[in-house]
Amino acid sequence: MILDKSLIDQHNETLASAQQKKFDFLQSSLQDEGHDVAAILEQLAAFQIAIPSWALGTGGTRFGRFAGGGEPRSLEEKLEDVGLLHALNQSSGAISLHIPWDIPQNAVAIKQLAASFDLQFDAVNSNTFQDQSEQDYSYKFGSLAHTDKHVRDQAIAHNLEVIKHGVDLGSKALTIWLSDGTDFPGQQNFRRAFNRTLDSFHQIYEALPADWKVFIEYKPYEPHFYSTVVADWGTSLLFCQKLGEKALGLVDLGHHLPNTNIEQIVSRFLMEGKLGGFHFNDSKYGDDDLTVGAMRPFQLFLIFNELVEGMTSSEVKNPALSWMIDASHNVKDPLEDLLQSVEAIKIAYAQALIIDRKALEKAQEQNDATQAQEILQQAYRTDVRPLLAQVRLDYGAAIQPLAFYREQKIRQKLIKQRGAKTYTTGL
Template identity: 65%
Template sequence: MNILPGQINGHNDLLEKKHRRDYQYLENKLTDDGHDTEELVRKIKALQVAIPSWALGTGGTRFGRFPGGGEPRNLEEKIGDIGTLHKLNRSSGAISLHIPWDIPDDPKAILDLAKDNDLVFDAVNSNTFQDQPRQAHSYKFGSLAHTEEAIRDRSIAHNLEVIKYGELLGSKSLTVWLADGTCFPGQQNFRKAFMRTLESLQEIYAGLPHDWKMLIEYKPYEPNFYSTVIQDWGSSHLLAGKLGNRAFSLVDLGHHLPNTNIEQIVALLIMEGKLGGFHFNDSKYGDDDLTVGSIKPYQLFLVFNELVEGIENPALSNPTPAWMIDASHNVKDPLEDLLQSVEAIKIAYARALLVKQHELEEAREQNDVVKAQELLQNAFRTDVRPLVAEARLRSTGALDPVGMFRELAIRQQLITERGHKTISTGL
C-alpha cells in the first residue's frame, strides 16, 4: 500500500501539539539529569529492526490457524507490507528471508522492489526442519546431524543455496536454526550427533563469503522434547568457536527455559565477542512467540542494558548484532503486532540509554545493591515514549503508527486487494 507523505503529515499535525508538550517536559527532565537529548534521539533513530518475511501472515498453533484476510500472497507483496511498516515507524528498514518459503524468482527485480520501499536485506535463514514437496530425503530424524550422509549432504547443499540467494540480494549473514534432536532416551548418541553437526557446519562455513557471518541459533526443546543438538548458548558458542571468527551465537528471547537469566548470557557472549544477533519476542511459558515486551518488559530492558553497555564499551570488540523480530500470532493483525513489537524494542533501548553506566559500575564495585537497583529502575520507570516518538517524527514517520494504520484502514484495503482467503507462506 502506498502511504503518501501528505497523509503522514496530516496525521502528525493532529497529534503534534500534545507531542510537543510531552516531549518538552521529558527533554527538560532528561537535560536536568545530565543527558544529551539530541544524542539520544540520534541513537534511537539509527536503530533498525529487521522484519522476517514469514511474520506477515497470521500465525498459528498445532491446533489451528485463523487467517485474518489480506495476507501477502508472494514475496513481492511481503516486501510491500514491510515497506508500509517502515513508512509508518521508520524503524523497519530491513527484511529477513526464510528459504524456501520465500525464494526470489527474479533476484534483481526483488532487489529493485526492496530499494523502492527503502528496504535492505538482513540475514537469510535456511530451513532444514521441514520437508518440502518432492524432497528426496526427509528431515524426520534430523538434518545436519542425521546419521545418513546423503541427508547431511542435502542439508549442507540447501544452506549453500541459501547463501547464494543472499549474495544476490546484498545480505551479509546466514542464520542456522536446527530442529535436530530426539524425543526419547537412547534415540541418539549425543556426542556423534554434535560432531556430525559441527562437520556439516564446517562445510557450510567454508562456503561462506569472506565478508559474511554465520549466526547459530539454539533452542532447548521443540519439536524434539528429550534433547536438542544445539540446545543452549553454550553449545552454540562452542560450535561458533570451533568454526572461526565469522561464526557467532544468535539469541532468541523465547528459546530459553523458564526463568533463565538471558541478560547474563548476553553479557558473556559480548565479553567473548560472539553475540551475532537477536530474535525478539516474548513468552509466558515457553517459546510462545508473543509480542515483544508484552509479558516481561523489565527483562527486555535488562537485556538492552547489557547490550548498550557491551556494545559501547571500547574495551570490548563485539560487532553490532543483527536485530530481528521473530514472533507469530493467532489472534492479532500481524502488521499491528509488528508495529507494537518494534515500538517495544525502541522503548527498551531508549530506557537502557538512560542508565548511568559509570555510576552503576561504581555502585557495583562498592557492593551498593540499593544504589544499583535505583539506577536501573529510575531508567526503566522513565516514560521515554515522547523520545521515541520524536525520533520517529524527525525520520518522517507517524507519531502513532498503530493509530495511523487503523485510520487508513490498511487491513481492510489489503483484504479488498487480496481477498479474505489468502494465506501467507511460512509457519
C-alpha cells in the same frame, strides 16, 4: 499498498502540539540528569529492526490457523507490507527471508522493489526442519546431524543454496536454526551427533563469502523433547569457537527454559565477542512467540542494559549486531503486532541509553545493591515514548503508527486488494 505521505503529515499535524509538550518536558528532565538528548535521538533513529518475511501473516498453533485476510500472497507483497511498516515508524528498514518459503524468482527485480521502499535484506534463514515436496531425503530424524550422510549432504546443499540467494540480494549473514534432536533416551549418541553437526557446519562455513557471518541459534526443546543438538548458549558458543570468527551466536528470547537469566547470557556472548544478533519476541511458558514486551518488559530492559554497556565498553570487541523480530500471531493483526513489537524494542533501548552508567558502576564497585536497583529503575520507569515519537516526526513517519494504521483502516484496504481468504506463503 503504498501510503499517501500526505495522510501521515495530516495525522502528525493533529498530534504535533501535544507531542511537543511531552517531548519538551522529557528533554528538560533528561538534560537536567546530564544526558545528551540530541545524541540519544540519533542513536534511536539509527536503530533498525528487521522484519521476518514469515511474520507478515497470521501464525497459529499445531491445532489450527485462523487467517485474518489481506495477507501477502507473494514475496513482492511481503516487501510491500514491510515497506508499509517502515513508512509508519522509520525503524523497520530491513527484511529477513526464509528459504525456501521466499525464494526470489528475479533477484534484481526484488532488490529494486526493496530499494523503492528503502529496505535492505538482513540475514537469510535456512529451513531443514521441514520436508519439502521436491527433496529426496526426509529430515524426520535430523538434518545436519543425521546418521545418514545423504541426508546431511542434502541439508548442507540447501544451506549453500540459501547463501547464494542471500548474495544475490545483498544479505551478509546466514541464520541456522537446527531442529535436530531426539525424543527418547538412547535414540542417538550425543557426542557423535555433535560431531556430525560440526562437520556439516564446517562445510557450510567454508562456503561463506569473506564478508559474511553465520548465526547459530539454540533451543532447549521443541520439536524434539528429550534433546536438541544445539540446546543452549554454551553449545552455540562451542560450535562458534570451533568454526571461526565468522560464526556467532544468535539469541532468540523464547528459546530458553523458564526463568533463565537471558541478560547474563547476553553478557557472556559479548564478553567472548561472539554475539551475532537477536530474534525478539516474548513468552509466558516457552517459545510462545508473543508480541515483544507483552509479558516481560523489565527483562527486555535488563537485556538492553547489558547490550548498551557491552556495545559501548572498550573492553568488549564484538561485531555489529543483527536485530530481528521472530513472532507468530494467532489472534492479532500481524502488522499491528509488529508495530507494537518494534515500539517495545525501541522503548527498552531508549531506557537503557538513559541509565546513569557512572553511578551504576560506582554502586557496583561498592556492592551497593540498593543504589544499583534505584539507578536501573529510575531509567526503566521513565516514559521515553516522546523520544521515539520525536524521531518518527523528524523523519516523516507517524507520531502514533498504530493509531494511524487503524484510523486509515489499512487492514480493511489490504483485504479489499488481496481478498478475505488469502494465506501468507510459507506458513
